[in-house]
Amino acid sequence: MGKPSDLIQGTLDMLILKTLALEPMHGWGIAQRIRQVSKEVLQVHQGALYPALHRLEQNGWIRAKWADTDNNRRAKYYLLTAAGRKYLQREEANWKRLSSAIGLLLEMS
Amino acid sequence: MTRWIYKLPLRLRSLFRKRSVERELSDELRFHLDQLTEQNVSKGMTPEEAHYAALRELGGLAQIKEKCRDMRRVNLIGTFLQDLHYGLRQLRRNPGFTAVAVITLALGIGAPTAIFSIVDSVLIGPLPFKHSSRIVTVWETNRSGRKTRVSILDFRDWKAEAHAFTQMAEFSGSFPVSAVGGNEPVRVDATTVSEGFFKVLGVQASLGHIFLPEEHKYGAPHTVLISYAFWQQVFGGDRTVLGKLLDVSGIPCVIVGVLPAGVGFPAHVQVWAPDELFPHPRSRSARHFQVIARLKPGVSLESANAEMRAISRRLALEFPTTNAKIGAVVLPMQAELTSSIKPTLELLFAAAGLVFLIACANVSNLLLSRASARRRELALRSALGAGAWRLVRQLLSESALLSLLGGGLGLVVAVPSMHLLNALRPADLPSASRIVLNGWVLLFIALLALAANAMMGVVPALKASRVDPSEWLKGAGHTAVHRDSRMRSGVVVAEVALSLILLIAAGLIIRSLVSLDHVNLGFNPHHVLVMDISLPGENPSARRRVASFYQDLLQRIRATPGVVSAGAGLPLPVVDLGIWWGGAINIEGREATSPSEMARAAYHLITPGYFGTLEIPIIAGREFTWHDNAKNPAVAIINEAMARRDWRNKNPLGQRLNLASLAGDKTWLTIVGVVGNVAERGLQGEPGPDVYVPYAYYPGNSTRMTIAVRTLGNPTNFSAVLRREVHNLNPAVPAQFRTMSDIISAPKRAPRVRAVLFGVFAGLALMLAMVGTYGVISYSVSKRYQEIGIRMALGAQKGDVLKSILQQGAVLFVLGAVGGVAGSLIATRLMTGLLYGVGSTDPLSFIVAITLLGATSLVACSIPAHRAMKVDPAVALRHE
Numbered sequence: 001m002g003k004p005s006d007l008i009q010g011t012l013d014m015l016i017l018k019t020l021a022l023e024p025m026h027g028w029g030i031a032q033r034i035r036q037v038s039k040e041v042l043q044v045h046q047g048a049l050y051p052a053l054h055r056l057e058q059n060g061w062i063r064a065k066w067a068d069t070d071n072n073r074r075a076k077y078y079l080l081t082a083a084g085r086k087y088l089q090r091e092e093a094n095w096k097r098l099s100s101a102i103g104l105l106l107e108m109s
Numbered sequence: 110m111t112r113w114i115y116k117l118p119l120r121l122r123s124l125f126r127k128r129s130v131e132r133e134l135s136d137e138l139r140f141h142l143d144q145l146t147e148q149n150v151s152k153g154m155t156p157e158e159a160h161y162a163a164l165r166e167l168g169g170l171a172q173i174k175e176k177c178r179d180m181r182r183v184n185l186i187g188t189f190l191q192d193l194h195y196g197l198r199q200l201r202r203n204p205g206f207t208a209v210a211v212i213t214l215a216l217g218i219g220a221p222t223a224i225f226s227i228v229d230s231v232l233i234g235p236l237p238f239k240h241s242s243r244i245v246t247v248w249e250t251n252r253s254g255r256k257t258r259v260s261i262l263d264f265r266d267w268k269a270e271a272h273a274f275t276q277m278a279e280f281s282g283s284f285p286v287s288a289v290g291g292n293e294p295v296r297v298d299a300t301t302v303s304e305g306f307f308k309v310l311g312v313q314a315s316l317g318h319i320f321l322p323e324e325h326k327y328g329a330p331h332t333v334l335i336s337y338a339f340w341q342q343v344f345g346g347d348r349t350v351l352g353k354l355l356d357v358s359g360i361p362c363v364i365v366g367v368l369p370a371g372v373g374f375p376a377h378v379q380v381w382a383p384d385e386l387f388p389h390p391r392s393r394s395a396r397h398f399q400v401i402a403r404l405k406p407g408v409s410l411e412s413a414n415a416e417m418r419a420i421s422r423r424l425a426l427e428f429p430t431t432n433a434k435i436g437a438v439v440l441p442m443q444a445e446l447t448s449s450i451k452p453t454l455e456l457l458f459a460a461a462g463l464v465f466l467i468a469c470a471n472v473s474n475l476l477l478s479r480a481s482a483r484r485r486e487l488a489l490r491s492a493l494g495a496g497a498w499r500l501v502r503q504l505l506s507e508s509a510l511l512s513l514l515g516g517g518l519g520l521v522v523a524v525p526s527m528h529l530l531n532a533l534r535p536a537d538l539p540s541a542s543r544i545v546l547n548g549w550v551l552l553f554i555a556l557l558a559l560a561a562n563a564m565m566g567v568v569p570a571l572k573a574s575r576v577d578p579s580e581w582l583k584g585a586g587h588t589a590v591h592r593d594s595r596m597r598s599g600v601v602v603a604e605v606a607l608s609l610i611l612l613i614a615a616g617l618i619i620r621s622l623v624s625l626d627h628v629n630l631g632f633n634p635h636h637v638l639v640m641d642i643s644l645p646g647e648n649p650s651a652r653r654r655v656a657s658f659y660q661d662l663l664q665r666i667r668a669t670p671g672v673v674s675a676g677a678g679l680p681l682p683v684v685d686l687g688i689w690w691g692g693a694i695n696i697e698g699r700e701a702t703s704p705s706e707m708a709r710a711a712y713h714l715i716t717p718g719y720f721g722t723l724e725i726p727i728i729a730g731r732e733f734t735w736h737d738n739a740k741n742p743a744v745a746i747i748n749e750a751m752a753r754r755d756w757r758n759k760n761p762l763g764q765r766l767n768l769a770s771l772a773g774d775k776t777w778l779t780i781v782g783v784v785g786n787v788a789e790r791g792l793q794g795e796p797g798p799d800v801y802v803p804y805a806y807y808p809g810n811s812t813r814m815t816i817a818v819r820t821l822g823n824p825t826n827f828s829a830v831l832r833r834e835v836h837n838l839n840p841a842v843p844a845q846f847r848t849m850s851d852i853i854s855a856p857k858r859a860p861r862v863r864a865v866l867f868g869v870f871a872g873l874a875l876m877l878a879m880v881g882t883y884g885v886i887s888y889s890v891s892k893r894y895q896e897i898g899i900r901m902a903l904g905a906q907k908g909d910v911l912k913s914i915l916q917q918g919a920v921l922f923v924l925g926a927v928g929g930v931a932g933s934l935i936a937t938r939l940m941t942g943l944l945y946g947v948g949s950t951d952p953l954s955f956i957v958a959i960t961l962l963g964a965t966s967l968v969a970c971s972i973p974a975h976r977a978m979k980v981d982p983a984v985a986l987r988h989e
Contacts, residue, residue: 027137028144046141047168051176058119058180060112066133076137083112
């Protein structure tokens with residue numbers, strides 16, 4: 001599957017929060033979703049994912065709830081909090097500004 | 110901030126439910142593992158292969174768990190420790206700042222703590238008796254509703270009839286005796302008590318036993334109980350003390366018991382004897398005793414009061430001569446004992462509170478200045494990613510460290526003060542309620558430290574957190590300094606105002622003390638020995654002997670070498686505080702029909718020689734002589750106050766009056782003399798009208814008189830020889846001795862301590878305000894170096910610079926003074942109860958306080974002003 005790309009911590013946070021903005025999900029599901037949507041480019045390793053999830057939880061941007069999956073297994077689902085939603089908006093805006101600025105620079109030739 | 114709703118329970122869980130949190134983590138990762146395994150199986154691997162592949166892909170489970178744990182731990186304790194460590198380093202790097210801040214806080218926290226410890230031990234804490242809230246004091250009330258002591262006969266009737274109490278006992282107040290246990294006579298306070306006294310208190314002897322019923326009988330061998338302290342002091346804690354003899358004012362008594370340590374009542378009493386040691390006056394109107402009682406379980410104070418009132422009414426009907434209009438009142442012992450000191454304590458607490466506020470203001474200013482200085486550092490940290498909350502937390506933990514250190518040092522300041530303050534306790538409190546460092550005091554100090562932290566740390570921290578990094582990194586930001594310095598100046602103005610209030614209050618209290626010291630007593634208290642005498646007078650034949658007894662006794666006393674003069678009276682000024690006897694005066698020519706319409710005056714029974722002994726000036730007419738006893742004619746003497754009130758411009762000599770309140774007495778008395786006013790009732794208040802009558806006219810009331818003896822040299826040297834004279838005349842008559850000087854100085858003890866404490870607080874406040882002013886001016890000068898340099902380069906003289914800085918300080922002072930004066934006008938009005946001889950708006954105190962404050966402000970400004978004047982323009986222009 002190729003080496004997982006190095007993602008800066010802040011960006012990983014943003015991706016996780018974005019994923020959760022659509023619907024609550026457990027860790028496994030988040031990793032799958034990111035992989036799918038990015039067409040296999042971004043593969044988040046568990047060693048980065050779970051610490052990130054716990055950090056986000058400690059910061060109050062997501063919260064956890066244990067629930068049953070479709071297969072009747074117990075899993076820890078995460079949800080976005082109101083503060084987390086606001087944080088996501090801010091980070092998204094920053095990212096868009098940054099990437100368009102880089103894009104402009106790269107088009108320079 | 111809403112994130113805290115989620116963060117807090119999480120943090121608490123990590124702290125307290127670690128095991129379940131760990132289990133969750135394992136479960137979560139296992140779920141992931143299972144999903145991964147499933148995926149592998151669907152890709153075609155066998156379950157076993159799938160499982161191992163999944164494990165491999167997952168990588169180190171342990172490491173992942175550890176990283177997750179890190180995420181939790183770091184957020185909880187890690188940052189806290191980091192902050193603390195950093196804060197400590199900051200404090201160590203600025204030792205001057207730290208020292209000033211900590212000492213300021215220590216003073217500000219120590220002062221209220223010391224006062225609180227008194228409040229706790231005196232007002233709040235329980236008395237050292239069993240179920241002390243059930244112990245009450247019972248008083249009689251006179252016709253004006255004021256409470257008075259109780260007569261022995263009334264007490265006996267009460268005891269027989271009242272059902273509200275399990276025990277009732279009386280005691281005779283405390284009086285000094287000379288006790289000889291070892292070789293040296295020791296002066297101690299003693300009291301005589303009735304049966305059941307110790308049962309009311311719920312006290313048992315620690316050695317020996319409390320008085321047995323047979324020890325309370327007349328004719329029984331004399332016995333005494335001694336206090337623990339007395340036992341240690343005189344007998345060295347010797348356990349064979351029981352059975353030893355203690356000579357009490359010439360009477361040998363057997364020691365039958367020692368009370369437990371720290372227990373005693375009334376306060377300062379070291380020796381207790383049964384009533385029967387000194388035969389007491391049997392007259393129903395001799396109101397000499399104090400009564401304590403223990404409420405029955407389930408009986409309320411109100412019902413006890415109701416019952417006592419009913420009993421008094423019955424007694425008033427049965428004995429109208431002595432008990433008309435006499436009521437009774439039941440009061441809880443603790444409130445009783447502390448009522449005199451409560452206003453003082455409240456005032457002192459307020460003063461200490463002001464000192465606390467000023468100290469916090471000072472340290473807050475210090476922190477503000479420091480925060481400004483660190484703006485650059487904080488801006489940098491903010492740019493590097495520290496959240497605003499993180500910065501605030503950092504600064505708060507620094508100020509928390511300061512409060513911690515200040516609180517700790519404050520404890521060190523408060524403890525020795527507590528020992529000194531033991532003198533402030535009211536004389537009546539049992540000596541056991543010593544001021545100690547207990548849990549409540551520690552809690553109080555912790556709360557103060559927290560409050561200090563909140564007050565002085567929050568504002569600078571919040572200000573610091575709102576830094577805009579870009580602005581500061583660019584080097585601009587002088588506008589922020591101005592905003593800051595206005596707040597700092599505001600704080601200093603508040604400090605100056607508060608310290609002015611304290612200074613003025615202290616001035617008023619000190620002036621009260623000085624007035625008290627110089628109060629015109631109206632008589633000469635020096636070299637006067639005071640003898641308390643009680644004669645038997647329960648039957649008419651005994652009463653007939655009363656007149657001749659005093660005549661003989663006074664003759665013998667006067668004949669004693671070294672005695673200048675002697676006279677007896679009831680009540681004696683200042684001495685007999687518990688006794689006030691007076692009523693309506695019926696003046697001839699102005700007859701009113703009912704006593705309530707008549708003029709009122711205090712009655713005094715005296716012997717010839719009374720005025721001369723006390724050196725009370727005779728303004729008109731003459732003193733009494735022994736011939737006046739014959740009532741031929743019946744005479745009286747009035748004082749200046751009465752003469753002025755009732756005979757304004759006319760000569761009262763030769764006018765007649767009678768004492769209308771003595772029921773059944775219609776003897777017209779001719780006024781033969783007018784004497785000077787005498788201070789009454791604890792040295793305070795205007796002298797009221799007095800009428801003096803020869804004692805022989807009312808022998809029933811004269812059985813207990815106080816004899817004043819003016820001596821050459823030290824009066825205490827005469828007690829032994831005078832006691833012998835009394836004994837020779839009538840062995841059954843007890844006599845107790847005190848000196849007038851001792852009696853006079855007692856009421857001044859509390860005002861003196863009050864004045865000292867207030868002076869200390871005011872001094873502290875002044876010092877703190879001075880430091881605060883200095884801090885603000887000095888800081889502003891240092892920030893304005895550049896500006897000063899420019900002005901000097903442009904031609905400003907040193908004098909101009911000095912003037913502008915002093916102007917700055919003057920503005921602070923004037924604003925503070927205005928606020929302080931306004932505040933004082935309100936605050937001192939609350940103090941009027943404690944003032945004597947000065948009004949609450951005494952101009953002298955105000956002027957002195959303002960001048961003092963102005964002088965210290967000037968000094969505080971002059972130091973930075975000097976520094977400003979020495980600025981070298983060239984250097985300053987380069988300064989940033």
